[in-house]
Amino acid sequence: MVKTKITPLFDNVLIKPLEAEVKTSSGIILPDSAKEKPQMGEVVEVGPGKTDEGKLVPVSVKKGQKVMYKKWGGNEIKINGQELTLVEEKDILAIIE
Amino acid sequence: MVKTKITPLFDNVLIKPLEAEVKTSSGIILPDSAKEKPQMGEVVEVGPGKTDEGKLVPVSVKKGQKVMYKKWGGNEIKINGQELTLVEEKDILAIIE
Amino acid sequence: MVKTKITPLFDNVLIKPLEAEVKTSSGIILPDSAKEKPQMGEVVEVGPGKTDEGKLVPVSVKKGQKVMYKKWGGNEIKINGQELTLVEEKDILAIIE
Amino acid sequence: MVKTKITPLFDNVLIKPLEAEVKTSSGIILPDSAKEKPQMGEVVEVGPGKTDEGKLVPVSVKKGQKVMYKKWGGNEIKINGQELTLVEEKDILAIIE
Amino acid sequence: MVKTKITPLFDNVLIKPLEAEVKTSSGIILPDSAKEKPQMGEVVEVGPGKTDEGKLVPVSVKKGQKVMYKKWGGNEIKINGQELTLVEEKDILAIIE
């Protein structure tokens, strides 16, 4: 099977949501009924950034970082068997280490 | 029959939505009940871009590219027997290769 | 009977909606129940443009061109027996040839 | 009886709506049930214009001109026995000759 | 009894609504059921104006002038036995003479 590559546009960020198990081991527990609560995920691909008054503003997160993001702002897709989500940079709230 | 040519204005992009079969072979599966999920399609025609403070900002996608876009943002039309959709550039989320 | 002339203001465009028959012959079929789908029409008159930060930005379409426009954005009038609609430039999506 | 004079502020325009009879003779028929359809009227008084970034932008229509305007955007008043309406310039769509 | 003085802030204008009797003698009749129709009143106090990009833009009306204003935009108060209303300058539509 040919692998599909997704290149986000503008300040979109492709994120792989992290499972509840992973979150527990790192000490984060999010009630799964809470739709408006932020979600934890790993950055898979990052767009080039947004153009503001003629200047490109690069995205603040990098591939591989773990982030908290607003789940309801994202656009969910399934690719190569994986569930991913495309999130605008402004909906990413924090980096997790 | 005379072929009709559609030239998008501003940052509008004319897209040919890709069928579920095509998407499966490339590894993407989108539940068809999900109205708010992004859709995959091929760019057919691209507008000249948007004018921002007197400068033309060209569109970030090109004819022939496969893209993910927000389905509900588009304006669907039927032309020469084909179903197409006119989408604003900002509703295109990513390029697919 | 005296003919009435309509001169659109700002970036308004006076459009003569094209009938379903016309659209079929050119290969375009639009389901007439679809209120939110774009409509095809012919440009009858064009306003001088919008003033943005002291500069006049002329309208991108010309008298006689066939265009696709968002039907629900327009203001319908009947004049000299004809049904016409006044549409803001931003609601015109594409030029049709 | 003393005549009352109304001087519109900013880009407000005082308009005398034209009756259905007048409109018919000039070839315009507007279904009176259509609340969201534009209305025809005569400009009675014009405000000085809007101030944009320190500069006064004069109003595009003149006293005596016949115009099409969005009826629902106006503020109706009765003065000296006449029904008039105060309309913001942006709700005037076209000049009629 | 000590008189209370109200000094409006920004572009707020303190207005004394005029009674139906007054309006009739000057030729203006406003149906009192019409909540969204403009109201006539007399300017009692005027704020210093709004600051736009560092510059103070003074208010366009003066103490003592009779004005038409959008009733629903105002903040009604009762002071020294009088019913008054605080209106933003943008909700004043015209000066009446």
Next chain:
Amino acid sequence: MVKTKITPLFDNVLIKPLEAEVKTSSGIILPDSAKEKPQMGEVVEVGPGKTDEGKLVPVSVKKGQKVMYKKWGGNEIKINGQELTLVEEKDILAIIE
């Protein structure tokens, strides 16, 4: 008991709402059922102001002044036994003397 000090941020203003009795003696009567009517209060603390395009715009009211403000815009708190409210400067309509 240790006194708690509240220092408002930005253009927030800490206000002590004035009781109905106080208002009556100064000639102001506000129907208490009227939720959208402005309220009278005394300024307790003032924020440093809002930053607009790099410049700090100080707040227009001072500690100790009596003001009219839009009640529904405020954030009510109880501190040291007192009911107070945090109001954005734009919701303060007038100074009362």
Next chain:
Amino acid sequence: MVKTKITPLFDNVLIKPLEAEVKTSSGIILPDSAKEKPQMGEVVEVGPGKTDEGKLVPVSVKKGQKVMYKKWGGNEIKINGQELTLVEEKDILAIIE
């Protein structure tokens, strides 16, 4: 167990909500049924600030400060057993000492 570190992005602020007991001892009582009332908390981590026209505007609060913030504007998370909330700077109303 490995400790998880949260680094807020932009002008987000990580806050530890303070319990009702703590608030009472400092003289603040907030009715717990009042969802739209501001909440008291302690600043745990602060984002780098927001970029406005190319310039970074740092956040106005510091780690360790006690603040009043709009509860409904925050994004609640649970980390290392603690309930925390990510709040945009604009939803922080005042500093408490």
